[in-house]
Amino acid sequence: MSHRPAPLPLAEAQSRLLAFAPDLPIEWREAGQCAGYYLAEPVTARRDQPAAPLSAMDGFALRAADLPGPWDVIGESAAGHPFTGSVATGQAIRISTGAMVPPGADMVLIKEDSAVDGKTLLLTGTPPQPTGRHIRPQAMDFGAGSVILPAGWRIDAAAIGLTIAAGHAHLPVRRAVRLAVIDGGDELALAGTLPEQHQIPASNGPMLAAIAQRLPVQATRIGPVPDRLDALISAFAAAADADVIVTSGGASVGDHDLMRPALAAIGAQLEFWRVGIKPGKPLLVARRGHQIIVGLPGNPASAWVTAFLFLLPLLRATLGAGHALPRTIHVPLATPMGKGGSRMEFLRARWDGASVALDPLQDSGALSPLARANALVVREPGAAPAPVGTPVPVYLTELD
Structure with a gap:
């Protein structure tokens, strides 16, 4: 029987994974x-x-020291067509929003507070306070x-x-990350075909590629790969140029025990296996030179949740993100939440902008809750039951 290590806490597993992020060229x-x-x-x-003081309003540029006027209107400054002179005592120029304020002027009197009689500008309203209020200063x-x-x-x-x-x-x-997505399992039928009763459509590969391509990622899909050691080794060989390989299903350590022999055959080292979360416990991480291999569980919800918590952060870190891990916010429950189990759980849920409602179906093999969900509610191990209105930590899954 294979030795099963104790599951790693989520934060430790994420930290160890991100430390392996490949260093891509700039x-x-x-x-x-x-x-x-x-x-x-x-x-x-x-x-x-701006490169020079600009007017924030339509009006007249003038000297505040000349208040309350009147002023002689001597020209105009428009956006892209500045007044080429300067404003002296008792003078004003027409000015439009975004136009340069000429030398000498330090105030813009807006049109609503002024009137023009011929070429004479009159104050009819209240000057701006402070007087430079309608001027955007250089380098603002x-x-x-x-x-x-x-x-x-x-x-x-x-x-x-x-x-x-x-x-x-x-x-x-x-540069964009080169990602290989390997979909594995004897039970998988090609997408778009009608599977036999003992088969299921190969949906994880397209799903994982779509998750990854939220980011600058060049994804290549390989599979479905049958549950044979030689087939898995061949799939890894086909992905030799990838920066990151992600697998799902059909090759989990401890199920058919194919992953460790395959990793050994390609010269990769298993870094860790099993994380204390639900769904997604059998996640594994290995390295082949600078290449990172992330093995996700085969159940759709498990694959999706672990891709959100591990694959996306790894891709962000590889791309140089200043903050690679997803952030939680606290949102009140719209539905009650039961007692927590022995592992940290991620419950599929729907956020409406004010509260979050748990999906009634939380089975790790179900895809419909994933399609309905736009959030993951975090339930800590051993958490007490939480009634409606309780603030809970939530990942918003539609955001990067």
Whole structure:
């Protein structure tokens, strides 16, 4: 009988896995093509934003010391077409939102508080308080030489806009992760075919590839692979160029005992096996050189939960994420939760923005709760029953 090590606590298993994250090379990508990547280096602004004082309102630029007026209107400053002179005592210029405030002016009087008689500007309302209220000062957003985003920052649409505004056309990121997804088991039939009664459709492989491709990942699917040692070794050989291999089903240590002989045959080392969580206890992690092999359980809910808790964090860490692990929030229960068992549990649930309702079906072989769920409720080992309204830790699974 195979020796079964004591299951690792979740935090220890995650920490050990992330320490193995491959160190991928840095490449410079066009900023607009970097959504979903993580910055490999800090980004420093190459210019001031704004580069000069700008008006935040439509109105008139003038000297506050000349209040209450009147003023001679001597020109205009529009966005992209600045006034080329300066404003002297008793003078004003028309100015539009986003236009440069000319030298000499230190106040914008908005249109609603003014009137123009010919070329004479009159104060009809209340001047702004403070007088510079409607002026965006130079470098208000960021200044040249300042770090605008740190290494490890996940690049989204706003970050792309920020970095381009700061003067960058390309950004430093880790190249996309090469991931091989191996789906294994004699019971699996190809997706789209009608399986025999003793078979099930091979759904884990496409599901895991879809989970991974939330991130910059190039996923290759292999399988279904039959429960034979030679077939598993061949699958690993086909994935020799991958940074990360993820397997599910058909090769769990202790079931058919295929994984350890296969790992030995390809020169990989089993780093740890079994984690104290439910579902997902038989998770394993191995290394072959710089390649990481993550073996997930075959039951769909177990594969999905362990992919969320382990595979996604590993991929984020490999891509250089500053924070690779998922975060929990505390949300009140919309349905009661029973007593906890001997392991930390992750219950499929639906969050509506205010509270979270547990799915009535929590079997690890069921896919319909996964499709309905957008959250995982964490139930600690031995937790007391929790009534409706109790705040509980929750992972929002639709967020990265």
